[in-house]
Amino acid sequence: MPVRTLTIDGKPVSAVEGQTVLDAAQDAGITIPTLCHLDGVSDVGACRLCLVEVTGVSRLLPACVTKVTEGMEVRTESERLKRYRRMILELLFAERNHVCAVCVSNGRCELQNLAVAQGMDHVRFAYRFPPYEVDITHRMFGMDHNRCVLCSRCVRVCWFIEGAATKNVAGRGAGARIITDLSQPWGKSETCTSCGKCVQACPTGAKFHKGSTVAEMERDRSRLEFIVTAREKKQWIV
């Protein structure tokens, strides 16, 4: 496969053609913040946290879906990027009801960690306080739409790893929400295999093990990696 050479934050990096900027950066040990990206499933560029600057391109590009090109100059840190990332996070917090103090994922939440890492100390936008419900009709799992950031990771693991296609996105914009089958209560789903991959994939406290209390929700993403590696490389590495 042809090799492409580029620079990320001034550091020369070589990547294989077809790789994304995010992959190339990760291989080179450079961290770009992500939220909707999940190793093992395809990327959708939904959260915009991995935006980077590329010389010669006036708009910002999402690193997770931008392919490397020869001679590309990428910057992952700048005042402009910081401003955008913080704004994105603030908008995510304002959009639904994220109450970290009493959340099952407190201390283990990707959204919370990102906010800390990006120095988000307050939210400048008015909170919307939408009246979302909690679905705990499933025997083992719960879904709290108040804490959902619509990253669609649960949908992608359900379709592309488990293959059940139970989880979907309905509606548009801020009104979009994750549904089960044709918007049935989770416990009534005929396609859900109760595999729990969506729960492992969720970055916030939106999907949780039923009965979890504050800060109790631990996720083990290595299980997803294990399955993907086994399937793609025929290697069963525990």
Next chain:
Amino acid sequence: MAQQIKIDPVTRIEGHAKITIQLDEGGNVANARFHVTEFRGFERFCEGRPFSEMPGITPRICGICPVSHLLASAKACDQILAVDIPPAAENLRRMMNLGQIVQSHALSFFHLSAPDFLLGWETPPERRNVFGLIAAHPELARGGIRLRQFGQEVIEHLGGRKIHPAWAVPGGVRHGLSEAGREAIRAKIPEAKAVALKGIECFKEVLKTHERELQVFGNFPSLFMGLIAPDGTWEHYDGRLRFVDGGGNIIADHVDPLRYDQFIGEAVEETSYLKSPYYRPLGYPGGIYRVGPLARLNICRQMGTPLADAELTNFKSMGWGAVTSSFLYHYARLIEILASIERIERMIDDPDLASTQLRADAGINRREAVGASEAPRGTLFHHYQVDANGLIQRVNLIIATGQNNLAMNRTVTQIARHFIQGPEIPEAMLNRVEAGIRAFDPCLSCSTHASGQMALDVTLIGADGRVLDRVAR
């Protein structure tokens, strides 16, 4: 001309409140009211949440007594699961509640109330506080602060943090007591006990010179209610409800907390966000009852530990049947601190505290539950109704401070009538009115399910609504 005096806000209590004192044409006190001015709405916004989150959400009502809400909530959740929690888990929860009683009572006595009677009612307000106490009685103040620290550390060693530990869960607790935690608690017991005993000696000295306060600080017959062990011993975590009257006669006993609404009604007054619970069989407002340390000591036969029992005997000798002066809330509080420390001492060597079998697991087996436990300020009820999946449909919280509302109103009236005559506002007199409230150690953040800082603002309003005088500090 009829006049009104306002004390707004009331200081050195936990939360926002004001007092209005109504004077008649002769300048004598006609009536006095205690108003709670905050509204929070916890009961409403818990609706729709999974019940398992309630022990995490409800302690956020308060930073002083979160453990009380944690335990009452966890107990209600145990009932929804319809499980008996593992014995070790119950013992651990009990120990945390004892730590909570020690820290909250120590705060009330040493930090908030002691400046009044140890420094004197006439001391200028700027020195009549815990810092004044540190200057005047450094040993006692240090002891009090250390005692509160002891209670807080018991909570921390069990729950991982001093405030808002999300440790008790439906069906039990998350983890046991570590060996290091056990050692740390054990090492501090002798000092804590010595401070508690010193506090008691100190208050007994105060009583010798405060005969008038004993007589007029909310000294009236009322009912008393609290949880009690089957054998009549002092109880703080479980047990059944007992009501006794002002003569110490038991008028209702072995009441399952689940049936609380047959015995307790809740009246709402226009002038306060604090509800006024009353003993239903006697109606409103005749069914006035008190809860908290004074009530718990009035309903029990024994404390169950030697040093506290010796003090209980002395306490009981201060009344006929029941001890009715609210000024003795302080004494009762100190005895409870002592009893709690003795109980922690008794439990600390139990190997079961390090057990790993601490959590019972089950589905939704009951749709309605009432968790009751003794918060430092009195009996706390968490009443939940859930749907078939465990989502909260309705929440009713009955808070200790609320249950003392009628008694607090009567107390401020009694004190105001005794100490205030005429339109001038002597500051020390008003402080006595406030101190009557402090004796109850009200927690208004809890009782209105509120928070903030306080200053004192007193306004004297004439019958025509004209502001006649205003004192601010």
